[in-house]
Amino acid sequence: GENVEQHPSTLSVQEGDSAVIKCTYSDSASNYFPWYKQELGKRPQLIIDIRSNVGEKKDQRIAVTLNKTAKHFSLHITETQPEDSAVYFCAAKMNNNDMRFGAGTRLTVKP
Amino acid sequence: NAGVTQTPKFQVLKTGQSMTLQCAQDMNHEYMSWYRQDPGMGLRLIHYSVGAGITDQGEVPNGYNVSRSTTEDFPLRLLSAAPSQTSVYFCASRSTGEAYNEQFFGPGTRLTVL
Numbered sequence: 546g547e548n549v550e551q552h553p554s555t556l557s558v559q560e561g562d563s564a565v566i567k568c569t570y571s572d573s574a575s576n577y578f579p580w581y582k583q584e585l586g587k588r589p590q591l592i593i594d595i596r597s598n599v600g601e602k603k604d605q606r607i608a609v610t611l612n613k614t615a616k617h618f619s620l621h622i623t624e625t626q627p628e629d630s631a632v633y634f635c636a637a638k639m640n641n642n643d644m645r646f647g648a649g650t651r652l653t654v655k656p
Numbered sequence: 657n658a659g660v661t662q663t664p665k666f667q668v669l670k671t672g673q674s675m676t677l678q679c680a681q682d683m684n685h686e687y688m689s690w691y692r693q694d695p696g697m698g699l700r701l702i703h704y705s706v707g708a709g710i711t712d713q714g715e716v717p718n719g720y721n722v723s724r725s726t727t728e729d730f731p732l733r734l735l736s737a738a739p740s741q742t743s744v745y746f747c748a749s750r751s752t753g754e755a756y757n758e759q760f761f762g763p764g765t766r767l768t769v770l
Binding site: 551554577579587588589590591594634636642643644645646647648649 | 687689691696697698699700701704706714715746748750752757758759761762763764
């Protein structure tokens with residue numbers, strides 16, 4: 546079936562460094578790609594999203610890039626801070642309107 | 657707006673028991689869905705609905721039933737609980753009026769099956 550793969554599963558960086566998380570998707574009809582942040586014991590919260598007609602989107606320290614030809618998209622966090630520590634999920638909206646999620650990346654920012 | 661609400665927050669069941677997880681949203685969203693979250697496996701889609709009276713299966717539907725009698729409510733029923741259904745369950749909703757729509761999650765229900 547259609548799926549979303551996410552790498553790496555864990556990522557540890559020093560405060561101030563950049564973090565990059567990558568996802569690939571299989572449904573070529575997917576047209577919407579959100580990223581969610583989930584803190585321990587909380588619900589996933591949308592942090593940024595990108596539509597299929599855009600190659601890159603930026604919001605302060607967070608950016609997302611999309612390569613539709615290669616069917617992959619990435620989350621970039623610059624100048625990381627300890628409060629960025631969380632689990633991050635990528636997702637893709639499938640042609641049948643489902644939202645499928647990657648397995649998640651546990652990001653740890655060390656002070 | 658309360659957004660997406662779920663009850664209960666925690667539940668412990670014995671193997672073979674049945675129960676219903678409740679989900680409601682007050683944003684008039686057409687699309688509602690249930691996910692389960694297990695360590696290292698992300699959010700897996702159980703069932704979804706694109707409107708009242710319409711439901712469909714997701715990635716992992718076995719052992720679960722849903723119904724959608726109103727736009728607001730989308731309960732998830734476990735017919736005969738098994739230890740493999742121990743998980744955190746999230747309900748979510750979004751509008752389908754446009755091609756790209758933010759999906760909102762409820763606070764989750766932590767279910768343990770003994």
